[in-house]
Amino acid sequence: MRYCLQCGHQAERKIPATDNMPRLVCPNCNYIHYENPKVICGSLVVHKDRVLLCRRAIEPQYGLWTIPAGFMENGETMAEGAARESYEEADAVVLNPHLYCIYDLPDIGQIYSIYLADLKDGAYGVGSESLDCALFSEEDIPWDSLAFEAVRRTLRSYFADRQQFSQLSEFPIHQDMIGKDLSIKRF
Numbered sequence: 001m002r003y004c005l006q007c008g009h010q011a012e013r014k015i016p017a018t019d020n021m022p023r024l025v026c027p028n029c030n031y032i033h034y035e036n037p038k039v040i041c042g043s044l045v046v047h048k049d050r051v052l053l054c055r056r057a058i059e060p061q062y063g064l065w066t067i068p069a070g071f072m073e074n075g076e077t078m079a080e081g082a083a084r085e086s087y088e089e090a091d092a093v094v095l096n097p098h099l100y101c102i103y104d105l106p107d108i109g110q111i112y113s114i115y116l117a118d119l120k121d122g123a124y125g126v127g128s129e130s131l132d133c134a135l136f137s138e139e140d141i142p143w144d145s146l147a148f149e150a151v152r153r154t155l156r157s158y159f160a161d162r163q164q165f166s167q168l169s170e171f172p173i174h175q176d177m178i179g180k181d182l183s184i185k186r187f
Helices: 079-088 149-164
Strands: 012-014 021-025 038-048 049-054 069-071 096-105 110-119 130-136 172-175
Touching: 038 079, 038 096, 038 149, 049 079, 069 079, 079 096, 079 110, 079 130, 096 149, 110 149, 149 172
Parallel strands: 038 110, 096 172
Antiparallel strands: 012 021, 038 049, 038 069, 049 130, 096 110
16 A cells, blocks of 8 residues: 555655554654454354365465355454354354464464354355355365365364364364465465
8 A cells, every 4th residue: 555544645654753663654644554463253163073164266275175264344253253254155154153263374464263163953055255165074174175274273173172072162272373374375
């Protein structure tokens, strides 16, 4: 971005007097534009012994499998965002969501919040951002065709936790940092 969001004047990248980081600053009206991380909300949706995955119909990672997830919207909680994305991408209604994994991705300025949730009545479909959706058992996960490292880590954690805990509500929260994901296509 090269222009001020307030007055349209050409902005400059510099460190404001009240800050310690370079920001986009307007020399005309002194507006400071802060670029902060985006929150990605998603759900690891479970039905019996299987997990719901969506095959992406959009970039990045077109055609690869992921969990239903996307950008959090203003006015919603992370859990609401995760539930909305499940419905948008897989026509899936989630029940009993609880925070399961949180990942910092500083390289791309994102924070992933993944909820563990039950699939209502085992019902799902295919949303507009998906080519296909399916329930997978552990042995059928398309590991070589997963879109994102956060999805791989979430699934690995889930299958390990499932060996140790009998109820989804007992599963611990996993927190980690994911460095540069070289598999993600950049535009």
